[in-house]
Amino acid sequence: MSLLSPAQGWYYKKVSKDEKMWMLISLVLCIMLFIWMVMWHVYGKQNPSSTTYKTSTTEFAQLAEAYVKKNMIGVDNGIPVVRPEPNSDVFVMGEMWRWSPVLVLEVNQAYKLHISSKDVMHGFSIQPVNMNFQVYPTYDYVLEFKPTEAGEYKVICNEFCGIGHHGMIGKIVVIEKDEDLKKYGYENFKKSTAATAAVGGVKQEISEADKVLLGEQVFTLKGCGACHKVDGTVLIGPSWKGLYGKEEKVKENGKVIAVKVDDDYIKESILDPSKKITVGFETTAMPPTPMTDEELDHIIAYIKSLK
Amino acid sequence: MSNSIQETGVLNGNVSTTNSIFRTCDITGFKVDLRSEKLIRANAVASVVSLLMAVVAALLLVFTRYQPVHLLNAEWYYRLVTFHGLNALIFWIIFFEIAGLYFGSTVILNTRMCSPRWGWIAFAMMVAGLVISNIMILIGKADVMLTSYTPLKAHPLYYLGVILFAVGALIGVILFFGNLMIARRERTYGDSLPLVTYGLMTAAIIAVITLASGAIIYIPTFLWSLGLIQNVDPAMYKLIWWGLGHSSQQINVAAMVSIWYMTSFLTVGGTSINEKVSRTAFVLYILFICLASAHHLLTDPGVSSAWKVWNTSYAMYLAVLASMIHAFAVPSSFESAQRRWGYNKGLFEWLTKAPWGNPAFSSIILAVIGFGFIGGTTGVIFGMEQTNIIVHNTIAIPGHFKGTVVIGTTLTFMGITYYLIPLIFRRKIVGMGWAKWQPWLFFIGIALLSISMIVLGQLGVPRRHWDSTFSGGPFTYNFNPAVDFFWTLMMLGGTIAFLSVCIWIGIVVVSVFFGPRVNGPQDMQLKISPLAPEAKSHKGFEAPGTLVLTLIFLLVFLALFFLNWKWLAATWNVR
Numbered sequence: 001m002s003l004l005s006p007a008q009g010w011y012y013k014k015v016s017k018d019e020k021m022w023m024l025i026s027l028v029l030c031i032m033l034f035i036w037m038v039m040w041h042v043y044g045k046q047n048p049s050s051t052t053y054k055t056s057t058t059e060f061a062q063l064a065e066a067y068v069k070k071n072m073i074g075v076d077n078g079i080p081v082v083r084p085e086p087n088s089d090v091f092v093m094g095e096m097w098r099w100s101p102v103l104v105l106e107v108n109q110a111y112k113l114h115i116s117s118k119d120v121m122h123g124f125s126i127q128p129v130n131m132n133f134q135v136y137p138t139y140d141y142v143l144e145f146k147p148t149e150a151g152e153y154k155v156i157c158n159e160f161c162g163i164g165h166h167g168m169i170g171k172i173v174v175i176e177k178d179e180d181l182k183k184y185g186y187e188n189f190k191k192s193t194a195a196t197a198a199v200g201g202v203k204q205e206i207s208e209a210d211k212v213l214l215g216e217q218v219f220t221l222k223g224c225g226a227c228h229k230v231d232g233t234v235l236i237g238p239s240w241k242g243l244y245g246k247e248e249k250v251k252e253n254g255k256v257i258a259v260k261v262d263d264d265y266i267k268e269s270i271l272d273p274s275k276k277i278t279v280g281f282e283t284t285a286m287p288p289t290p291m292t293d294e295e296l297d298h299i300i301a302y303i304k305s306l307k
Numbered sequence: 308m309s310n311s312i313q314e315t316g317v318l319n320g321n322v323s324t325t326n327s328i329f330r331t332c333d334i335t336g337f338k339v340d341l342r343s344e345k346l347i348r349a350n351a352v353a354s355v356v357s358l359l360m361a362v363v364a365a366l367l368l369v370f371t372r373y374q375p376v377h378l379l380n381a382e383w384y385y386r387l388v389t390f391h392g393l394n395a396l397i398f399w400i401i402f403f404e405i406a407g408l409y410f411g412s413t414v415i416l417n418t419r420m421c422s423p424r425w426g427w428i429a430f431a432m433m434v435a436g437l438v439i440s441n442i443m444i445l446i447g448k449a450d451v452m453l454t455s456y457t458p459l460k461a462h463p464l465y466y467l468g469v470i471l472f473a474v475g476a477l478i479g480v481i482l483f484f485g486n487l488m489i490a491r492r493e494r495t496y497g498d499s500l501p502l503v504t505y506g507l508m509t510a511a512i513i514a515v516i517t518l519a520s521g522a523i524i525y526i527p528t529f530l531w532s533l534g535l536i537q538n539v540d541p542a543m544y545k546l547i548w549w550g551l552g553h554s555s556q557q558i559n560v561a562a563m564v565s566i567w568y569m570t571s572f573l574t575v576g577g578t579s580i581n582e583k584v585s586r587t588a589f590v591l592y593i594l595f596i597c598l599a600s601a602h603h604l605l606t607d608p609g610v611s612s613a614w615k616v617w618n619t620s621y622a623m624y625l626a627v628l629a630s631m632i633h634a635f636a637v638p639s640s641f642e643s644a645q646r647r648w649g650y651n652k653g654l655f656e657w658l659t660k661a662p663w664g665n666p667a668f669s670s671i672i673l674a675v676i677g678f679g680f681i682g683g684t685t686g687v688i689f690g691m692e693q694t695n696i697i698v699h700n701t702i703a704i705p706g707h708f709k710g711t712v713v714i715g716t717t718l719t720f721m722g723i724t725y726y727l728i729p730l731i732f733r734r735k736i737v738g739m740g741w742a743k744w745q746p747w748l749f750f751i752g753i754a755l756l757s758i759s760m761i762v763l764g765q766l767g768v769p770r771r772h773w774d775s776t777f778s779g780g781p782f783t784y785n786f787n788p789a790v791d792f793f794w795t796l797m798m799l800g801g802t803i804a805f806l807s808v809c810i811w812i813g814i815v816v817v818s819v820f821f822g823p824r825v826n827g828p829q830d831m832q833l834k835i836s837p838l839a840p841e842a843k844s845h846k847g848f849e850a851p852g853t854l855v856l857t858l859i860f861l862l863v864f865l866a867l868f869f870l871n872w873k874w875l876a877a878t879w880n881v882r
Contacts, residue, residue, distance in 0.1 A: 003415055003572050005497030010582045016849035019581060019635055022857055026631035029861070030624035033691065037616050040693050045880040047693055050611035077781035098781065110880075121456045121541060123700040123769065127784055129878050130767040132699040134607040136541045137458060141608030146880040154784040156777070158700040158769030160388075160452050162459075163381055166773040167780035225781070235779050283382060283447070 048133070051142040053114075058290070060116045060140060064093040065221055068101050074189035076102050076171065078225035081189060084111055094122035094135050096162050096287060097236075098226040099155045099170025104186065107176050110146040119287060123158035126172065132158060147174040152184065163284050164227065164236045208301060215302025218295050227286070230306050236284045244304045250276040266300050328419060333827045334730060334835065343413040343420035347406045347731055349430055350479075351724075354402030355815055357437065358717075361395035362808045369756075369801035373794055374775060381773045382447070388771055390444045392453030396712065397472070398437050401555075403720045404510065404562050405429070405479040410731070411507040411565070412486035418495040421485030429478035436472025440465055452771060454548060457528060457539040466529035473525070477518045480511050502582055503572075506565030509589040510558045513596065517558060520550030542609040549600030556708070557596045559716040560630065561589060563674070566723045567637045570671040573726060574662050576836035577644030580849050585636045591629035595621055605695035615692050627687055634679055635857050639850030641672075644839035654852045665833050666739075670722025670746040677714030677750060681757050684864045686711060694871045697878065702772075703764020709757035713804075718749055721811050728815065729831055734822035736832055738814045745814070748807035755800025759793040765874065766790055 015023075041047050055063075068091070072080045082101040084090045086109035093100055095118035105111055115124055117137040124133045133143060147153075157168035173184050181187045206214070219225060227237035238248075246261050256279060259265055268275060273286035291299070329338050364387040370378040379387065413420050420426060443449045448462035455461055487508065490496060500508065524547040530536045568585070571577040579585040601618035604610055645657030662668045685707040689698045698704060728736050736742055766787045768775060775790075777783045825831065848854065 003501050003503055003569060005499050005501055006578075006582045010499070013581055013583065015581050015584055018848040018850055018854040019584060019639065022635045022854060023584070023628075023632060025861065026628050027623070030620075030628045030631075031622070033624055033627075033687065034616070034620040034622050037620070037692050041612065041616075044693060044876070045882075046696055046875050046878055047882050048606050048612060048615075048696060049882055050613070052608040079781050120459050125700065125767065125769060126879070127767045128787065130697050130701070130765070130874075131878050131881065132606060132696060132701060134604075134699065136608055138540070139542060139608040144882050148879050154782055156767075156769060156772075156784060158772065159456075160385065160459075160771045163385070163450075164779070165385075165771075166381065166775075167777055169777045169780040169782045169784060171782050 046131075049141070049143050053140040053142070055116060055138060055140045057116075057118050057137050060091075060114075060138075061093065061095075061118045063114075064091040064100070064116075067091040068221060072101065073104075074186060075220055076184075076186075078220055079170065080220050081186065083189075086110065088112065089114060092124075093118055094124065094157065094161075094168070095119055095223050096226065097157070097164035097168035098223050099124075099157070099168065100221075100223060102171040102173070104173045104175060104181070104184075105145075105147050107147055107150045107174050110144050112142055112144050114140050114142050116140045120161050121159045122161050122168070123156075125156045125158040127154050127156055129153060134159065147172075150174045150176045150180065167226070167235075211298050211301035212305040215298035215300070215305075218291070218299045219302060222289060222291070222295075224289075224299075227284070237281060237286060238278055240303050241306050243306065244300075249279040251279060251282065252276045263300050266303060267296055270296065270299070332414075332730065334825075334831055337414050338417040340413045340419045342423035343409050343426075344731060346420065346423065346426045346430065347409050347414075347727075350402050350406035350409070351727065351731070352819075353430070353434060353437070354399050354406065354720075355812060357394045357398035357402060358808065359812055360441070361391050361399055362805055364391035364394065366801065366805045369798055369805075371773070372775075373798040376798075377774070382450070384773045385450050385452070385771070386444060386447060389449060389452050390441065393440060393444070393469075394437075396453060397469075397555075400559055400712070400716060400720070401472075401476050402433065404514075404558065405433070405476060407562055407566070408479060408483040408507055408511060409486075410727075411504045412483045412490070414731075415501055415504055416486070416490040416496050418486060418490040418493065421482055421489055425478055426482055429475045429482065432475030432478070433472050436468045436470070436475060438468075439471065440468030443468060454545075454552065455528070456548075457531070457541050457544045460532055463529055463532040466525055466532055470522070470525050470529060473518050473521045477515070480514045480518070483507070483511050502579060502585060503565045503569045505586055506561055506568065506589050509593050510561035510565065512593050513554055513561060514558045517551055517554040520547055520554065524548050524551065542607070545607070546600050546604065546610075549603040550598075553599035553602060554596055556712060557592055557599065557626070559712055561592050563678075563716045563719045564589075564633045564637065566719050567633070567671055567675060568640065570667055570723065571637065571640040571644065573833075573835055574665055574668045575641055575644040575648070576839040577640040579636050580639050580643045581636070584632060588629040588632040588636070591625045591632075595625040595629070599626075602690045605690075605692050606699045612692060619690055619692065624687075630683060634675075634683075634860065635850075635853055637675060638856060639853040642850040642853050643842070644836075647839040647842055654855055657852060662834065664743055665725075666742040666746055667722045667725045667833060669743070670718050670725075670749075673746055673750040674715050674718040674722065677718065677754060677757075678711055679860055680710075680863060681754065681761075682707060682710030682712075682715055684867050685761060687864070688868055688871045694875050696881070697871070697875050698764055700770055701764035702768045702770045703761045705770050706757050706760030706762075706764055709753055709760060714750065714753045714757065718746060718753070721749065722746060724811075724815060725833060728818050728822070729825045729833070732819045733825045734818050735825055735830055736814065737818045737822045739832055741810050742814055745807055745810045748810070749804055752800045752802070752804030752807055756797050756804060757800070759797040759800060763790055763793050763797070766793075 068080045068082060071082045073083055074081045080101040083104040086106060089112045092113050092115045115135050117135050119137060122135040124135050151174055153172040155170035157165060227235055228240050229235050230240045232239050232241040243261055247258050248261055249256055250259055270289050270291055273288055328340055330341060331338050367379055368387055368391060370376045371384045443462050443465040449465035451459045451461045524544060527536055528539055531539045598618040601615055605615055642657045650656045650660040688694055689707055728734055768786060
């Protein structure tokens with residue numbers, strides 16, 4: 001009598017045998033589910049970690065950048081490649097819209113991945129093994145992975161992070177022995193390139209050609225390549241090919257004006273990108289990208305070189 | 308007030324009206340507050356409009372993710388994902404629930420609406436919220452998804468729209484409690500609330516908790532979008548937001564289960580075989596859903612494993628237990644009544660001789676099946692700490708809640724509307740032939756959609772993702788070739804479900820605005836069953852057929868359970 005008041009004596013009505021049975025089965029099942037989760041922490045090999053550090057986006061970005069600079073062995077499609085030592089701490093950063101660095105891991109070795117974001121939430125999804133974790137800005141999530149099978153894995157982003165979300169894809173390569181590097185075209189990577197050595201070194205006069213090399217490295221490290229291509233293709237942002245010295249139509253305070261792409265304009269576009277927005281890219285605003293004067297100098301040299 | 312209008316009962320044929328604000332229903336005998344009836348109608352209309360907007364967006368989304376068509380560009384895809392989520396999960400369902408709360412607290416209790424004026428204020432706020440948020444989304448100022456995780460930022464007016472809607476809904480919930488108080492004081496029902504109203508009351512209590520969580524998180528976020536607050540911590544945001552996002556699903560479940568019991572009463576004259584058990588189960592929902600947001604933080608930094616395991620289960624999953632109890636109590640209420648009507652042969656005569664021609668009945672049975680077998684099983688498995696690793700943020704998650712909130716809640720709401728049209732809108736249903744097919748079509752469509760999404764998710768396909776070829780990315784990835792088959796299946800399912808919703812909306816709109824008026828019981832196309840006769844004795848099993856069905860359900864659950872843990876065990880080690 002669900003639309004009317006219940007029948008007299010409903011409170012004292014005996015529960016039928018079958019309903020009692022079902023409730024008992026259900027309760028046992030529910031308790032088992034809890035015990036199962038606890039036991040998996042003891043005997044299971046897949047448990048999300050409880051280790052988290054509070055950080056800031058700037059702090060983590062600096063850590064990750066320094067880590068990559070120090071350990072980079074090469075570049076794959078504009079993303080730096082790192083081959084960490086087993087049982088070491090590895091920094092992985094998600095940002096709009098790339099994962100950096102590409103990792104070369106050894107099978108059945110453990111690696112402590114520190115994962116965080118430089119901007120918004122991202123989803124760290126390793127395929128095809130299909131393991132998924134949430135990545136926050138300002139939280140450093142430490143997950144100790146031990147790959148159990150060699151092969152090429154991709155890290156796709158599965159948390160919405162803006163208009164370029166679908167192109168955010170990184171790579172993890174799991175090898176059994178050094179010869180396997182050949183399969184991925186990584187066999188010629190050395191421990192460090194000439195350019196990386198120069199960065200770590202003391203201040204010295206650098207030739208224009210070296211500046212271009214260093215600029216390319218900044219391009220890779222800062223993730224400019226997620227939006228800007230250097231071969232003339234227009235992606236989310238304007239291509240850098242032939243950009244230097246070009247007249248660009250930009251919007252400033254809603255008005256369209258023409259500017260010449262020179263050193264000052266490039267600096268302003270990097271440090272305060274929303275001030276002048278290139279016509280045609282209004283919906284894909286660039287995030288401010290902090291850089292040192294040196295880095296700016298190098299990246300300008302790199303852009304100049306892209307004729 | 309005369310005594311005659313105090314009488315309650317079904318089909319007593321009383322057509323006199325003794326008070327200007329009331330009419331006495333000539334079909335059910337309930338005393339209907341005309342002011343409340345207008346509010347129920349208005350909220351119901353707003354909900355149907357929201358559903359229409361949601362499903363149009365849904366169709367465009369399905370044909371975008373179906374890569375051979377890839378309909379929308381990235382910008383509009385994400386925009387419409389936000390739009391679809393808000394209109395389907397919030398506006399359609401909450402408008403309908405407010406209508407349901409007014410119905411359950413006035414019509415069923417033969418009482419008056421405590422404050423129709425505030426009812427209209429609430430309605431106006433909710434409509435304003437709907438209009439403002441939808442406009443902000445469509446002009447591209449709120450491409451943040453329904454979840455709007457900070458630091459993604461939308462235009463302040465978007466958050467304001469959501470807040471307005473939530474406050475309006477909260478006022479509606481308060482009015483529900485006001486109505487209960489009046490009914491209690493004036494003793495318009497017996498000693499205990501009818502089960503439906505009791506269930507709705509639990510939904511309303513959960514709604515208060517939920518909407519409070521909403522206020523706690525949306526107000527600072529709104530201030531942050533205005534620049535008055537520096538920072539909204541992303542972990543805090545996600546934790547509290549899901550206090551709204553997940554707990555509100557528990558409102559849906561409580562409201563939906565209430566309607567299941569109501570349908571058993573209307574179609575076969577049944578009731579819970581033990582009301583104390585059913586009522587206790589409703590209370591479990593309130594007590595054990597408080598930190599439901601834990602289910603959304605299982606693979607997140609910030610909280611520990613102990614916190615996650617404890618808060619998703621409280622050691623014994625009592626909210627799941629509540630649903631398991633209803634899973635027996637609802638079908639057994641049908642079975643017990645049918646057996647008392649004489650359909651007593653074998654295990655399943657009660658089911659084969661059930662009123663399948665009644666679209667409300669078929670909707671509810673299909674909703675129970677879909678909710679249990681698709682939504683329920685995946686919900687429990689995906690909600691466990693470790694198995695969440697293999698589904699978190701994949702398309703299996705929306706696949707799961709298509710199984711709960713679409714096959715369960717939406718189909719239930721659609722089904723009960725077939726009774727609301729004659730009883731509340733006082734119109735005959737136009738197109739009964741279509742109505743008989745509509746629930747089946749919807750069930751098949753959403754089941755295909757939902758199951759294929761779950762399989763795609765298990766194969767790693769992400770949710771909320773515009774292009775599975777990763778165009779423009781530095782690398783690419785090819786999913787298991789089986790995905791092509793399931794994308795096609797999903798597209799088919801989505802299309803079928805869309806057509807079914809169109810049929811339903813067509814029936815509702817044509818009936819409500821152009822249908823012939825209902826002038827008495829003779830115009831009633833759907834049967835309202837008298838109470839099933841008393842049972843002779845209660846020895847032994849009261850609902851053996853139901854027990855068999857629930858045991859089958861249990862086996863399916865266990866099979867899926869072990870399958871998922873097996874898949875998990877095959878992944879890399881992580882700790």
